[in-house]
Each structure stands twice: as C-alpha cells, then as structure tokens.
Amino acid sequence: MKRSFVATLLACTVLGGTGALAQELVTADRVGDPGAPNVLTFRTNPGQSPNNPSPEQNAAFKPIWQEFAEAHPDWQVQFEFFSTDIGGEHARLLEQARAGRAPDCVSVDSFQLALFVQNGVLQPVTSFFEQEEIDDLFPFIREGITGEDGEIYAWWWGTDLRIFYRDTTVMPDAPATWDELQAAASAAAEAGKEGVLFNGGRWEGTAFDWLAHFWSQGGELVDDTGKPIFGEGDNREYMLNALTFYDELVESGAAPSRVANIATYDDFNAAAIAGTAASFIGGHWQRSQIREGMSPEQFANWEVSEIPGPTPDQRATGTGGWTVAAFSDDPAKIEMCVALMREVFMGPANEVVGDLPTRQALFDSLPRFQDEYFTQLRDYLVNGKARPGVPIYPEISNQLQIMMGEVLAQTKEPDAALTDAWNAVNEAYSRM
Structure with a gap:
C-alpha cells in the first residue's frame, strides 16, 4: 500500500512537472526547450518577441511561439533585444557583422536593410520562397529586399504608411x-x-x-x-x-x-x-x-x-516596417531563421501587432485586415516609398x-x- 501510494505520488509529480516544462517552452527571452541541442540567437525589438510589453499582444503572441517551439523540438531561440536607439543599434550591429560576431538572425529596420546587403553580411534566402510569394509582394517591398544580384536577402513582413x-x-x-x-x-x-x-x-x-x-x-x-x-x-x-x-x-x-x-x-x-x-x-x-x-x-x-x-x-506615402534577415552562414541556422520568417512573422505577427501585410494576398486571408479601412490602405500602398x-x-x-x-x-x-x-x-x- 505504501509503495503504491508513493508510486502514484511520483507519477503525478512527473506528469505535473511535464506540464510545467511545456509552459516553459516560451519565456521572456527564450522559445524552445532550454535543453535543446541547437541554438539560434535572434536579436529583435521586444514588441516582436515573447517579451512584448503589451499584455494583449503578449497573450496573442504566446500560442504562436508555443506552436513554433513544438514544431522545432531540437531548437531553442535565444533572444537579444534592441534598445530604443534603433540607429545606434544598427550601427553596432553592422560592426559586429563585419567582425563575424553578429547574432544568427536579426530583425532589421527596412530602411537600414540595403546597408547590410551592400556590406555583404546577409545570407540570401531566395530559395526558401516560392516565386509566387515574391511576386505577390508590393513593388517597393520586393525592391527593398532584393540585391543587385537578384537574390532576396531578407523577408520584409510588416509595413506602415502615412x-x-x-x-x-x-x-x-x-x-x-x-x-x-x-x-x-x-x-x-x-x-x-x-x-x-x-x-x-x-x-x-x-x-x-x-x-x-x-x-x-x-x-x-x-x-x-x-x-x-x-x-x-x-x-x-x-x-x-x-x-x-x-x-x-x-x-x-x-x-x-x-x-x-x-x-x-x-x-x-x-x-x-x-x-x-x-x-x-x-x-x-x-x-x-x-x-x-x-x-x-x-x-x-x-x-x-x-x-x-x-x-x-x-x-x-512614406512606408517603413521591419524585416528578418539571416546573418549566420550555417545552413541549419539559415533554415531556422527562415522558419521564423515564415511561421511567425509572415502573417501571424501581422495579426498580433497590426503591422500591414507586405503580400497582397494576405490582405484577403488574414481576418484582422478584412475591414474596409484596410482595403483603402492596400490601395494606398501601391504608392509607397521607402527611405534609401x-x-x-x-x-x-x-x-x-x-x-x-x-x-x-x-x-x-x-x-x-x-x-x-x-x-x-x-x-x-x-x-x-
């Protein structure tokens, strides 16, 4: 009787611990099992992470990050965060990239992207996207992520306009x-x-x-x-x-x-x-x-x-927004960075934070953007212009x-x- 009770108690403890561990796949600065053998470092704004300061957006983001972690059990994403000095942060990031010390994957401000492409510190990701997806981007978006060699060097997932x-x-x-x-x-x-x-x-x-x-x-x-x-x-x-x-x-x-x-x-x-x-x-x-x-x-x-x-x-109209780019030359890490682009940012993040989709088809498919207001914005984006x-x-x-x-x-x-x-x-x- 005593051994049976102890065994039952241990079983309940293990099951309860497993549930706790599942909840810990998403923390303020990590997504994934902390014991996962592969690590991807990702530098971004807090608002684009599990550390989002908005309680409403944080709650909406959590199941997205949870699903991502469960889909990639052998990986953990460790977050680094930009300060509010975005210009200074990007200058520091460029120096780190030139020295080979940049994070594996980074959110890059759209108007700074060309500078990183010109310095040859980003990895091309063209092969990970269908031509139909690329063609569906608004013209200024497609132009902004494409290098002179015709390669796609980032995914510009969210934009805004005046x-x-x-x-x-x-x-x-x-x-x-x-x-x-x-x-x-x-x-x-x-x-x-x-x-x-x-x-x-x-x-x-x-x-x-x-x-x-x-x-x-x-x-x-x-x-x-x-x-x-x-x-x-x-x-x-x-x-x-x-x-x-x-x-x-x-x-x-x-x-x-x-x-x-x-x-x-x-x-x-x-x-x-x-x-x-x-x-x-x-x-x-x-x-x-x-x-x-x-x-x-x-x-x-x-x-x-x-x-x-x-x-x-x-x-x-002036347009801004954020991209996700791969800095690591490790093929496995490039693929995981693209997984973030596709599974977290291309669509789901638009729904959470409200940044406008950059693919025209997403205006049709994402529930948040079915309002007549967004139909207007979709038309205005045709005249969008990004900063050089x-x-x-x-x-x-x-x-x-x-x-x-x-x-x-x-x-x-x-x-x-x-x-x-x-x-x-x-x-x-x-x-x-």
Missing part, C-alpha cells in the same frame, strides 16, 4: 491636391479649428512624413551609388516646391505655428480627440488610437484618404529636420534653408 485624416464635419471633402488642402485647412482655421497638423519638430518623423511631398513629384534623395542628389537639378526644384508648400501653410494660418515643435504623433491624437483639429497627416495605426479616445459618434466623423499631392495624379538604406541617409534626415524647423519658424526662407542643408550633407558625405 495618410491624411480629416473631421468631415469641418472638412467634408477629401482634398486631392496641395491647393485644395490649403483652401480647406484655411477655411477650418477661420472657423476656429487648427486647419492641418503635421510633424515639424526635430525628429525622424518630420523628415519622413514630409518626404511624401518630395517623392510625389518624382524626387530622389540619392543616386544608385548612394550619393546625395536632392539639392541639384529637378530634385532641388521638387524640394523647394514641397518646402514652400509647408511654409505657405503656416504663413497663411492653415497650419498653426506650433507645428514647428510637434515631434510626436500623440499630439495629433490629442487634438483630434479634443475636437480642436480639422485634419492631420499621420500614421495608419493612429486610427485605432483615436477610436479608443472618442465616442462612437465623434469617431464616425473621421475619415482617411491619401496624402494630397501637387496634382491628383501625383501621390506618394544608404550611409548618408541619417545625415540627410538630420539636415532636413533642421531645414524644416528654420522654415516653419519663419527664421529662414526655403531657398536659403535648402542650400544650407545641401551644403551640410555634402560636407558630411565627403568625410565618408
């Missing part, structure tokens, strides 16, 4: 051109509203959002070699057109002078929820944020459209931010501000 938001009780019709926006925003300002808000402070969002107006005219920041060209020829004219457009919005009162100090999308949400803004240029993700802060009646008055261009046919992944881009952005601040604060005319930005970028380029 759009135009408006309160239809103040601005009934969506402006299609710069002139229409200025007229509508001026009328809203005369009615006591902030006509149009946009980023104008010292941060990357200011340069990136504004570049849509430059790109819509056909402008290019750099040539095929990565050399700056935005301050010469037609590109200079396009820059001046776009800069003068913003200058006139502030001078006319269509945009409040405080845009020169806006350096966060949260300001737009606050103004929209408070009912003080008639329109703003922001990110697609803000729709859910303002919905949470508004009554259903107030939210029903807000609609989105493409960012107005010089003419109705000239449109562009070249070494000089951070300094270009820095100088564009300075230029924008000077013009919006009315301390420098557009032509002079552009000349100064162009000279500063060329001086920095000469030192590279």
Whole structure:
C-alpha cells in the first residue's frame, strides 16, 4: 500500500512537472526547450518577441511561439533585444557583422536593410520562397529586399504608411491636391479649428512624413551609388516646391505655428480627440488610437484618404516596417531563421501587432485586415516609398529636420534653408 501510494505520488509529480516544462517552452527571452541541442540567437525589438510589453499582444503572441517551439523540438531561440536607439543599434550591429560576431538572425529596420546587403553580411534566402510569394509582394517591398544580384536577402513582413485624416464635419471633402488642402485647412482655421497638423519638430518623423511631398513629384534623395542628389537639378526644384508648400501653410494660418515643435504623433491624437483639429497627416495605426479616445459618434466623423499631392495624379506615402534577415552562414541556422520568417512573422505577427501585410494576398486571408479601412490602405500602398538604406541617409534626415524647423519658424526662407542643408550633407558625405 505504501509503495503504491508513493508510486502514484511520483507519477503525478512527473506528469505535473511535464506540464510545467511545456509552459516553459516560451519565456521572456527564450522559445524552445532550454535543453535543446541547437541554438539560434535572434536579436529583435521586444514588441516582436515573447517579451512584448503589451499584455494583449503578449497573450496573442504566446500560442504562436508555443506552436513554433513544438514544431522545432531540437531548437531553442535565444533572444537579444534592441534598445530604443534603433540607429545606434544598427550601427553596432553592422560592426559586429563585419567582425563575424553578429547574432544568427536579426530583425532589421527596412530602411537600414540595403546597408547590410551592400556590406555583404546577409545570407540570401531566395530559395526558401516560392516565386509566387515574391511576386505577390508590393513593388517597393520586393525592391527593398532584393540585391543587385537578384537574390532576396531578407523577408520584409510588416509595413506602415502615412495618410491624411480629416473631421468631415469641418472638412467634408477629401482634398486631392496641395491647393485644395490649403483652401480647406484655411477655411477650418477661420472657423476656429487648427486647419492641418503635421510633424515639424526635430525628429525622424518630420523628415519622413514630409518626404511624401518630395517623392510625389518624382524626387530622389540619392543616386544608385548612394550619393546625395536632392539639392541639384529637378530634385532641388521638387524640394523647394514641397518646402514652400509647408511654409505657405503656416504663413497663411492653415497650419498653426506650433507645428514647428510637434515631434510626436500623440499630439495629433490629442487634438483630434479634443475636437480642436480639422485634419492631420499621420500614421495608419493612429486610427485605432483615436477610436479608443472618442465616442462612437465623434469617431464616425473621421475619415482617411491619401496624402494630397501637387496634382491628383501625383501621390506618394512614406512606408517603413521591419524585416528578418539571416546573418549566420550555417545552413541549419539559415533554415531556422527562415522558419521564423515564415511561421511567425509572415502573417501571424501581422495579426498580433497590426503591422500591414507586405503580400497582397494576405490582405484577403488574414481576418484582422478584412475591414474596409484596410482595403483603402492596400490601395494606398501601391504608392509607397521607402527611405534609401544608404550611409548618408541619417545625415540627410538630420539636415532636413533642421531645414524644416528654420522654415516653419519663419527664421529662414526655403531657398536659403535648402542650400544650407545641401551644403551640410555634402560636407558630411565627403568625410565618408
């Protein structure tokens, strides 16, 4: 009797322990059995990992990671995390990759990807994807992950874009051109509203959002070699057109002078929820944020459209997002990195974090993106434009931010501000 009781107790303990171990296949910094013989190091943002800081997203991600671990019992994925200084983190990562000390697999910011491809530190993954899947990518996505040799060097799984938001009780019709926006925003300002808000402070969002107006005219920041060209020829004219457009919005009162100090999308949400803004240029993700802060009646008055261009046919929108790339030259680790791309990020992660799918077919198949809103975004992505992944881009952005601040604060005319930005970028380029 005693031996039988002890045996039963031990059996229950073992079974209970097995259940506990199953739960531990997913921890904040590891996915997989800690005793698995094969290890893949994966550096990423916390939001793209089991360490996601959002309780809701963390809970939604956990079964995805659990299923991945169970599908690959001989592997454990050990996570390393980026800090919030993404630019600095990527610079450090490039140095590590050159020295052969990079993690096996990494989430690489889409606009930094070309820099890693050019330095020859990524492994091609073309053979792991069907041509149909590659062809289904939005054009700017496919171009962004393809090297000059025609190989695919990463999988760009999630993207975003900038759009135009408006309160239809103040601005009934969506402006299609710069002139229409200025007229509508001026009328809203005369009615006591902030006509149009946009980023104008010292941060990357200011340069990136504004570049849509430059790109819509056909402008290019750099040539095929990565050399700056935005301050010469037609590109200079396009820059001046776009800069003068913003200058006139502030001078006319269509945009409040405080845009020169806006350096966060949260300001737009606050103004929209408070009912003080008639329109703003922001990110697609803000729709859910303002919905949470508004009554259903107030939210029903807000609609989105493409960012107005010089003419109705000239449109562009800045697109960002994240890729997953293989740094290890170990074939088994490359295959596991691709497994992460396919089984975790291409579809499931879009559902969890809300980043837009990069394959057009996924807009049809993923439940989260069946809303009419996402049908609009799918159409807008055709005009998506990514930042050039070249070494000089951070300094270009820095100088564009300075230029924008000077013009919006009315301390420098557009032509002079552009000349100064162009000279500063060329001086920095000469030192590279």
